[in-house]
């Protein structure tokens with residue numbers, strides 16, 4: 299079987315280390331107390347890849363994403379060891395997208411060059427804001443200058459695909475300061491920009507302080523920020539393709555599209571999630587238990603939430619949720635082919651008020667949310683999905 303005949307797959311590797319914990323962060327990441335853990339963790343992750351090598355032998359991964367945490371906090375030797383182990387254990391498709399998250403102030407030119415030589419062709423950098431006061435409020439460790447240095451280093455290392463993360467709804471931010479941050483980033487000309495809405499999560503420093511005690515913009519201001527940011531990015535040549543993602547032509551994140559298209563991905567590392575061979579599973583969000591589990595070679599004991607076969611019904615709900623995250627929206631013929639139902643017949647009445655209110659449009663092939671609808675997508679989608687009793691439906695094709 300050549301790699302062209304094999305199943306496509308995304309591979310995600312989680313590196314849970316950071317230089318310091320940002321005030322808003324609820325990812326599984328922590329600041330290690332000693333550096334010995336880096337080598338032990340890299341070895342565990344590599345053993346885990348070896349464990350999945352035969353299960354993934356029929357696949358040709360066309361996207362790899364090393365995220366975190368901050369993977370570039372790892373010593374260069376350990377990070378490169380992980381990158382090389384990916385290529386050794388999986389038969390990557392030709393021209394596979396290979397991304398590493400590399401936060402500003404955690405990379406140097408020689409590491410970026412070594413990553414490029416080892417096959418990494420995409421870097422994702424978290425800037426979050428170009429405004430010093432906003433960066434400080436988020437407790438980010440880098441300055442705008444650090445970001446700019448890292449960005450130019452990546453270009454010098456011949457990384458031709460760079461994504462930059464920004465946030466809106468952060469303390470002290472205004473629509474004008476957000477647009478200034480976007481303007482600053484677009485002048486650097488990255489291929490991809492993500493714009494995430496800050497959410498105050500309970501288990502974070504911000505959560506403990508409480509939203510009322512942070513100088514947060516109100517909901518109307520956040521709405522203005524989102525709408526104007528989408529328009530501004532579009533005017534700069536970044537086409538929105540997902541609620542939070544914008545790209546130059548042909549530069550959409552192949553890896554992240556797998557999540558939204560319900561395609562297969564294998565996630566390794568503590569807290570990493572997978573949808574592989576028709577099953578969803580995740581690994582326990584504890585680095586110590588994860589490493590011990592791998593070292594004892596009993597990877598089944600470190601599955602945290604158990605594994606779950608996805609029924610056609612559950613998949614239908616999930617498919618609707620995920621497709622509406624994309625600007626392309628839900629394509630009626632795809633839905634009919636996958637589930638054997640007419641989406642318009644099932645949901646048409648429910649969608650009408652959202653179309654009349656400007657939150658949704660009827661596209662040539664189906665339905666999609668407008669930017670206004672995307673801003674309140676959680677509300678709209680839970681409303682739509684509660685409308686039909688999915689339990690009463692038996693999709694024609696289980697997959």
Ligand code: SF4
Nearest residue numbers: 316319320323327367
């Ligand atoms: S750098 Fe990223 S993963 Fe690490 S604490 Fe900050 S937001 Fe979380």
